Amino acid sequence: QKPVTTDTAKAVPTLPDAQTVTAVTHWTDHLFSFRVTRPATMRFRSGEFVMIGLMGEPHPETGKVKPLLRAYSIASPAWDDELEFYSIKVQDGPLTSRLQHIKVGDEIILRPKPVGTLVHDALLPGKRIWFFATGTGFAPFASLLREPETYEKFDEVIVTHTCRNAAELDYSRKLIDDLLADEMMQELIGPENLAKIRYYPTTTREQSPKMGRITTLLQDGTVFRDLGIEGINVETDRAMVCGSIGLNTDIKAVLEGFGLEEGANSDPKHYVVEKAFVG
Numbered sequence: 001q002k003p004v005t006t007d008t009a010k011a012v013p014t015l016p017d018a019q020t021v022t023a024v025t026h027w028t029d030h031l032f033s034f035r036v037t038r039p040a041t042m043r044f045r046s047g048e049f050v051m052i053g054l055m056g057e058p059h060p061e062t063g064k065v066k067p068l069l070r071a072y073s074i075a076s077p078a079w080d081d082e083l084e085f086y087s088i089k090v091q092d093g094p095l096t097s098r099l100q101h102i103k104v105g106d107e108i109i110l111r112p113k114p115v116g117t118l119v120h121d122a123l124l125p126g127k128r129i130w131f132f133a134t135g136t137g138f139a140p141f142a143s144l145l146r147e148p149e150t151y152e153k154f155d156e157v158i159v160t161h162t163c164r165n166a167a168e169l170d171y172s173r174k175l176i177d178d179l180l181a182d183e184m185m186q187e188l189i190g191p192e193n194l195a196k197i198r199y200y201p202t203t204t205r206e207q208s209p210k211m212g213r214i215t216t217l218l219q220d221g222t223v224f225r226d227l228g229i230e231g232i233n234v235e236t237d238r239a240m241v242c243g244s245i246g247l248n249t250d251i252k253a254v255l256e257g258f259g260l261e262e263g264a265n266s267d268p269k270h271y272v273v274e275k276a277f278v279g
């Protein structure tokens, strides 16, 4: 007998590499974060990024639909059974104009091929690590701050986050507050390790306790005075940078001024850089 086939399976459209949204948080009119299921076989190193997105609009002539994908840093740590992302909302952005409306239960596309340079393997051993972020460039550090390896490798973890307005710092502030208050994290990472974190938020266009671009605050020594440290030293200090092209270019010059050299997966050195992707 011939097997009976029906079209039921075809009637339910499934995305390629579909993952299901499990949580969405809107931080400001321009920023949101969300969590999705993680493919059972997907491995990654904390700090890496993947391509995610939605199906695009049908082509006006052929009617064909193609996935619309962008690179996103994974904001959750490698041990988490879900994946977290932190995104801007661009009203006329091809992807984020639509992605900002996702709800729990919706599906997104996730290509499970993580890559990136903001990984511990790309840095030489040191004593102090600096995470320099602007805007959504904080995402890979949200992963690395929840990664036990960060604290195994370094005695001090300095996290700078520069945004235009104070509200844009809410995601990083809450992430660090929660990290310090969470019993599971205390157990996983250890209170003595979490005590290594020093958070240094700054704003550039709205009054806040610390104002100015991080590059300026490094160059004029304000950061070092505020944190009570002598400066950046090639023997002890390592850095990871994630922000706009402008920030990345300018901070590279500052770090190289202190004698640090840029590393890569295949050639670990003193600092690594990745641009904050969706912008």
Ligand code: A2P
Binding pocket: 134, 135, 162, 163, 164, 203, 204, 205, 213, 214, 215, 243, 244, 245, 246, 247, 248, 250, 251
């Ligand atoms: P500023 O307000 O002085 O431009 P954006 O929202 O444009 O991505 O910027 C995020 C933050 O990064 C802002 O506070 C912005 O400061 C800062 N920023 C932008 N370009 C640079 C740069 N070249 N060096 C340091 N900080 C920068």
